[in-house]
Amino acid sequence: MTTLLQSNIEYLKGVGPPRGELMRKELDVHTFSDLLKYYPFRYVDRSIIHKIREITPQTQYIQLKGQLTGFKQVGDKRQKRLIATFRDETGEIELVWFQSVDFILKTLKAKTDYIVFGKPTVFNGHYNIPHPDIELFTDEIKTAGKGLQPVYSSSEKAKKRNLDSRGISRLVQTLFLQIKEKDLPEFMPPEILNKYKLISRYQAMLNIHFPKNEKLLHEATRRLKFEELFLIQLQMLKVKSNRGKISKGFIFEKIDNKFDLFYKELLKFELTGAQKRVLKEIRKDTLSGRQMNRLLQGDVGSGKTIVALITMLMAIDNGFQACMMAPTEILANQHYESIMEALRGANLEVALLTGNVKGKARKFILENLAEGKIDILIGTHALIEDGVIFKNLGLVVIDEQHRFGVEQRAKMWNKNEKPPHILVMTATPIPRTLAMTIYGDLDVSVIDELPPGRKPIRTIHRTDADRLRVFGFLKEEIQKGRQVYIVYPLIEESETLDLKHLMDGYESISRAFPMPNYHVSIVHGRMRPADKDFEMQRFVRGETDIMVATTVIEVGVNVPNASVMIIENAERFGLSQLHQLRGRVGRGAEQSFCILMTGHKLSNESKQRISVMCQTNDGFIIAEEDLKLRGPGDLEGTRQSGTVNLRLADLVADGTILEAARTTAYELIETDPSLSKPEHQPLLRYVEEGSKEHIWGKIS
Numbered sequence: 001m002t003t004l005l006q007s008n009i010e011y012l013k014g015v016g017p018p019r020g021e022l023m024r025k026e027l028d029v030h031t032f033s034d035l036l037k038y039y040p041f042r043y044v045d046r047s048i049i050h051k052i053r054e055i056t057p058q059t060q061y062i063q064l065k066g067q068l069t070g071f072k073q074v075g076d077k078r079q080k081r082l083i084a085t086f087r088d089e090t091g092e093i094e095l096v097w098f099q100s101v102d103f104i105l106k107t108l109k110a111k112t113d114y115i116v117f118g119k120p121t122v123f124n125g126h127y128n129i130p131h132p133d134i135e136l137f138t139d140e141i142k143t144a145g146k147g148l149q150p151v152y153s154s155s156e157k158a159k160k161r162n163l164d165s166r167g168i169s170r171l172v173q174t175l176f177l178q179i180k181e182k183d184l185p186e187f188m189p190p191e192i193l194n195k196y197k198l199i200s201r202y203q204a205m206l207n208i209h210f211p212k213n214e215k216l217l218h219e220a221t222r223r224l225k226f227e228e229l230f231l232i233q234l235q236m237l238k239v240k241s242n243r244g245k246i247s248k249g250f251i252f253e254k255i256d257n258k259f260d261l262f263y264k265e266l267l268k269f270e271l272t273g274a275q276k277r278v279l280k281e282i283r284k285d286t287l288s289g290r291q292m293n294r295l296l297q298g299d300v301g302s303g304k305t306i307v308a309l310i311t312m313l314m315a316i317d318n319g320f321q322a323c324m325m326a327p328t329e330i331l332a333n334q335h336y337e338s339i340m341e342a343l344r345g346a347n348l349e350v351a352l353l354t355g356n357v358k359g360k361a362r363k364f365i366l367e368n369l370a371e372g373k374i375d376i377l378i379g380t381h382a383l384i385e386d387g388v389i390f391k392n393l394g395l396v397v398i399d400e401q402h403r404f405g406v407e408q409r410a411k412m413w414n415k416n417e418k419p420p421h422i423l424v425m426t427a428t429p430i431p432r433t434l435a436m437t438i439y440g441d442l443d444v445s446v447i448d449e450l451p452p453g454r455k456p457i458r459t460i461h462r463t464d465a466d467r468l469r470v471f472g473f474l475k476e477e478i479q480k481g482r483q484v485y486i487v488y489p490l491i492e493e494s495e496t497l498d499l500k501h502l503m504d505g506y507e508s509i510s511r512a513f514p515m516p517n518y519h520v521s522i523v524h525g526r527m528r529p530a531d532k533d534f535e536m537q538r539f540v541r542g543e544t545d546i547m548v549a550t551t552v553i554e555v556g557v558n559v560p561n562a563s564v565m566i567i568e569n570a571e572r573f574g575l576s577q578l579h580q581l582r583g584r585v586g587r588g589a590e591q592s593f594c595i596l597m598t599g600h601k602l603s604n605e606s607k608q609r610i611s612v613m614c615q616t617n618d619g620f621i622i623a624e625e626d627l628k629l630r631g632p633g634d635l636e637g638t639r640q641s642g643t644v645n646l647r648l649a650d651l652v653a654d655g656t657i658l659e660a661a662r663t664t665a666y667e668l669i670e671t672d673p674s675l676s677k678p679e680h681q682p683l684l685r686y687v688e689e690g691s692k693e694h695i696w697g698k699i700s
């Protein structure tokens with residue numbers, strides 16, 4: 001049975017097949033329900049019209065009423081601009097368009113009243129409004145009188161076919177003439193509505209499109225944001241709770257043999273309190289009889305690898321194999337070597353499998369793996385391939401999760417008939433709100449303590465003018481026996497140019513630090529893996545003093561003797577990337593330095609990023625700042641996951657609503673996991689219908 005809301009948008013009065021097609025293609029609106037959820041992105045109070053004279057440099061958005069008194073086109077074909085003079089009783093201002101110039105010119109009329117809305121900027125000492133919203137001051141607007149009017153986003157194509165904000169608004173009005181309260185039944189359990197004082201779904205929908213007043217708009221938005229976040233959390237917690245029931249996990253009962261040997265004899269240092277706490281959490285999981293899906297967050301250098309290794313030993317003591325997957329060749333190599341080193345004398349079989357292991361060597365590993373002769377397999381994405389078959393895989397460790405998509409995580413599950421325990425490690429601290437949304441189905445452990453004896457890294461900002469002094473400082477450090485990283489940006493779109501920068505940099509550094517007193521290595525993404533590895537190993541062994549590199553060294557690489565990190569064009573890096581890079585130093589007992597090199601002129605945002613870096617070493621603070629500066633869509637870890645496609649809620653601003661939504665979902669799943677109580681039936685039905693439609697498809 002299709003409900004009214006599921007009707008094809010074509011059937012809405014005033015739409016019809018051609019515009020229906022346009023709405024599907026341009027606005028992603030397919031059904032009545034989609035149109036209902038096509039929320040305005042802004043509201044304007046038509047009753048407030050300002051005068052041009054009132055504009056000051058501080059003015060944000062402003063609404064004006066006046067007439068167009070002149071038009072001119074400037075620039076050439078390639079970069080045409082349309083400038084219109086707009087005037088009211090108090091003065092004039094320029095309206096500027098950079099796009100669709102011809103089309104706009106055709107539609108604008110002189111000697112007619114217009115309402116203009118936009119953000120004034122100053123150019124050559126004059127105010128202008130780039131790409132304003134402009135519409136005729138019609139009777140419709142006059143009679144609309146007071147009140148907030150919705151503004152909908154639209155595309156150029158849709159606008160040409162009368163589907164601009166006003167056109168969309170008219171259709172939503174038509175829709176509300178057709179739907180009654182019963183078409184938008186409430187599905188939120190009454191106890192939740194009461195507890196959080198949420199208005200009904202129908203009232204919320206009506207008021208988000210046509211708010212009666214500010215207060216109702218606020219209530220409508222709050223209700224719908226809550227609903228959006230609540231449904232996501234509910235789904236994630238359901239996945240988690242079902243998984244617990246369906247996927248029985250292996251029980252790592254014993255901890256003796258290898259674990260004891262390692263802990264008592266091989267481990268060279270005392271674990272930090274945080275490491276011990278996390279191991280207890282893991283131990284609890286692996287004894288619970290449910291499959292573990294745990295995210296281990298810990299700042300760079302906090303010692304996640306040793307926690308992973310000890311967990312692998314628990315698996316091995318219980319007769320299982322374990323594997324560890326890293327995002328890059330270099331990192332897989334490094335894990336392999338450090339684990340081999342740590343396990344020296346433990347009499348365990350450890351193997352390395354990457355894309356580079358081919359032919360006989362690969363065949364040998366695969367055979368031994370299938371026969372259960374390999375205890376620990378370390379590698380890259382190569383581990384996911386179908387041909388890689390374990391005899392009895394009990395634990396999968398995934399390092400630096402943000403490089404892997406959710407799908408890859410899921411693939412590892414299927415490496416065994418009964419899914420192995422999964423430990424995901426990330427050094428990119430994720431703000432709480434975001435973690436709840438993208439990793440809502442994982443349990444989270446945090447290592448919030450660095451191994452003792454580490455000195456905080458000192459971060460300094462320098463410009464090109466200071467270069468000689470910086471080089472002098474490097475010489476002093478190298479004199480003391482330390483090593484240095486110099487990192488250049490690599491941005492895919494201009495890879496060739498970046499490579500040139502890197503090579504130029506390498507040359508000038510080789511000149512400033514000549515042989516035989518100094519040895520300089522270089523590593524970048526265009527090199528053959530074997531060459532990359534060779535250079536990297538030279539640096540690891542201390543045979544070279546300076547490592548000139550692109551961000552290939554960003555993740556995980558561990559050279560405790562390296563004490564200086566220079567980041568060139570630091571303004572081109574995001575905060576979390578800067579933090580990751582900085583984490584390559586400060587791994588030994590020496591005082592370490594991170595020098596952020598930039599040009600003289602910086603945008604405000606770059607300045608802020610640099611200043612955050614100079615002020616704190618705390619990855620969590622940096623992650624919060626990053627989220628504020630860039631928004632969740634750009635954050636590491638969210639790019640591939642695609643789970644942050646929220647229509648209304650904002651993970652930065654709506655943290656409180658998110659917490660409430662999560663708690664509510666949690667309590668609900670605890671008390672009624674299958675939503676079988678009568679008062680939860682509408683919710684159950686809504687979720688089931690929804691799963692056929694949209695939201696759930698996007699979640700792992």
Ligand code: ADP
Binds near residue numbers: 269272300452
């Ligand atoms: P990350 O969390 O960035 O992966 P690693 O696991 O690479 O950090 O650890 C960084 C360094 O700290 C390694 O050299 C490791 O041996 C060392 N380390 C880890 N835990 C401790 C500890 N409890 N005490 C002293 N050193 C430690």
Ligand code: MG
Binds near residue numbers: 304305
């Ligand atoms: Mg690591």
